[in-house]
Every structure is written in structure tokens, then in C-alpha cells.
Amino acid sequence: MIIDAHVHVGDLRRPDMMGRAPVTWENLLARLDEEGIDKAIVLPIVHSPEGIQFPFWWSPQPDMVGQITAAARYPDRLIRFGNLDPRMGGNTARTDYGWVLERLVEMGCVGIGEITANVPFDDPRVINMVRQCGAWQLPVLFHGTGMGEGEYGLQDEVGSPRLARLLEAAPDAILIGHGPGFWAEIAGGLTLEAKSGYPRGPVAEEGSLVRLLRTYPHLYADISAGSGHNALTRDPAFGVRFLHEFQDRLLFGTDVCFGEAEGRMPHLPLLRRLLAEGQITQAIFDKVTAGNVLRLLTRYHG
Numbered sequence: 632m633i634i635d636a637h638v639h640v641g642d643l644r645r646p647d648m649m650g651r652a653p654v655t656w657e658n659l660l661a662r663l664d665e666e667g668i669d670k671a672i673v674l675p676i677v678h679s680p681e682g683i684q685f686p687f688w689w690s691p692q693p694d695m696v697g698q699i700t701a702a703a704r705y706p707d708r709l710i711r712f713g714n715l716d717p718r719m720g721g722n723t724a725r726t727d728y729g730w731v732l733e734r735l736v737e738m739g740c741v742g743i744g745e746i747t748a749n750v751p752f753d754d755p756r757v758i759n760m761v762r763q764c765g766a767w768q769l770p771v772l773f774h775g776t777g778m779g780e781g782e783y784g785l786q787d788e789v790g791s792p793r794l795a796r797l798l799e800a801a802p803d804a805i806l807i808g809h810g811p812g813f814w815a816e817i818a819g820g821l822t823l824e825a826k827s828g829y830p831r832g833p834v835a836e837e838g839s840l841v842r843l844l845r846t847y848p849h850l851y852a853d854i855s856a857g858s859g860h861n862a863l864t865r866d867p868a869f870g871v872r873f874l875h876e877f878q879d880r881l882l883f884g885t886d887v888c889f890g891e892a893e894g895r896m897p898h899l900p901l902l903r904r905l906l907a908e909g910q911i912t913q914a915i916f917d918k919v920t921a922g923n924v925l926r927l928l929t930r931y932h933g
């Protein structure tokens with residue numbers, strides 16, 4: 632069993648990339664078949680305007696309910712997540728998400744994400760939303776970034792103090808991190824600018840991500856996208872040690888954003904190569920590619 636824990640369906644092209652192909656339900660399923668992936672978690676990303684490029688609105692299902700309903704046509708292959716924005720329901724830290732969470736669960740959603748709102752991790756509105764997801768046993772997958780203009784995703788300073796405060800404030804929620812601001816913190820000595828990017832080179836000192844994973848058992852990490860791949864490969868020996876230490880907390884995902892073959896991602900080939908070379912065991916491979924995510928999704932019975 633292999634599960635891609637991070638996929639999107641729709642037109643994620645920027646207006647200057649219209650030569651590329653959108654992700655459709657059909658080409659998503661064809662990709663899964665060709666790559667030997669059994670199931671994928673579909674993350675609707677339509678809630679926060681920061682995370683959306685304009686062509687998306689012309690996709691066949693440019694709304695969360697449409698995406699969930701479309702994913703439900705493939706219950707053997709696609710796992711449904713709902714999504715929220717911490718500013719919903721009146722832009723207050725007192726929003727009661729119970730009504731919407733109840734309906735998302737009725738629609739078969741087993742988690743929430745990807746959160747792309749560009750507000751700080753420790754904003755009271757984020758804490759309120761995440762706590763309620765935790766009470767409903769819905770893991771929350773987020774995109775992390777640095778502070779500053781021109782980004783999407785939950786914001787933090789260098790060293791992740793705001794993410795640490797959210798983890799302290801929501802001990803009963805499962806949080807799954809992803810994105811440049813999250814993964815750049817695998818190494819210390821970051822600048823704020825590097826935090827929102829793809830810093831290269833050896834990991835001379837462990838970063839806040841390593842400390843947070845050791846401190847907070849309810850924090851998980853999704854290795855998808857360029858950010859996760861860069862973090863695991865910038866210092867290959869460190870990446871393998873990281874896979875060993877956190878073998879129970881890492882989730883394979885791709886974040887494939889385009890439909891053509893060039894849009895495919897290198898994460899599964901990387902894990903397969905490390906397995907073939909004996910750098911990770913079959914047990915680690917199985918946990919990262921399926922076992923961990925199945926354990927987290929307590930509402931999933933597929």
C-alpha cells in the first residue's frame with residue numbers, strides 16, 4: 632500500500648504558465664496507476680485567496696464542496712479532506728466551526744487542509760480553528776512560510792516560535808507540516824529570507840524542526856513538494872538519519888500541481904532508491920508511504 636498524502640485537483644497554473652496542463656481527476660488517477668500509488672489524499676485549496684492562482688476559478692470544481700463530491704466518485708482511490716480558513720465565520724477567535732466540521736465529516740472528510748491562510752501560526756483565530764479540528768479528530772495539514780509579503784501559508788519567524796506556541800496551545804490536534812517555511816527549519820542558522828526558500832547545502836546544525844518533532848508528538852511532517860525533497864536531500868547523510876529518527880512521523884506526498892509528465896515529483900523514486908540501496912529498511916519505507924498516515928486518519932475506514 633502506498634498513499635500520496637498531498638495532491639490537488641484543478642488549474643494551479645499561474646497566468647504566465649498556461650502552456651502547462653492542469654491536474655484533472657482523470658490524469659491524477661492515471662498518474663497514481665503509473666507510479667504504483669494506491670491512494671491519494673485530495674486537499675481542496677480554495678478557501679484562502681493567498682493560495683490560489685486565478686485560473687483555478689475556471690476549473691471544473693473551483694469550490695470545496697464540488698471537490699469533495701467529485702473525489703467521492705473514487706472512494707477506493709481518493710481520500711477526502713475538507714478545508715477551512717481561520718478568518719471564516721466572522722474573522723474572530725470565537726468562531727464555532729462545529730456546524731461545518733459536522734458536515735465535512737458527513738461528506739466523508741477525514742482531515743483538514745491544506746491551510747494556506749497567510750496569518751501567524753499563533754494567531755488566536757488559528758489556535759481556535761486547530762483546537763476544534765483536534766476535538767473532531769481531524770488532522771490539520773498546513774503550508775508554512777516566513778513572515779512578509781508575497782507568500783501564502785501560516786507565518787513564522789526564524790526558529791519557529793509561533794508554530795511552537797500553536798503546538799503548545801493545541802495539544803489534542805494532529806498537525807502535519809509542509810512548505811518552505813516548515814522544511815527550511817531542518818537546519819539552523821537561517822535568515823528570514825532563506826526561511827521562505829529552498830536553502831541548500833549541508834545541515835551544519837540541527838534546526839527548530841528537529842527540536843519540535845522531538846518535543847511534540849502531535850507534530851508530523853509531509854515530505855511533499857520541492858521544500859520537503861530539498862530538506863531530505865540537501866545533506867544526504869543527514870536526510871537518511873532524519874528518516875530513521877522520525878520514521879513514525881513522516882508522510883510521503885508529492886504536491887503534484889500539473890497534469891503533464893514533467894510535473895511529476897521525485898519523492899517516491901527517492902524513497903525507492905534509498906530502500907534499494909539499503910539506506911532505509913522496508914519497515915521505514917512502509918511507514919512513511921502508508922502506515923503513518925493510516926494511523927493518523929482515525930476517521931478513515933477505507
Ligand SMILES: [Zn+2]
Pocket residue numbers: 637639674745886
Ligand atoms: Zn499543496
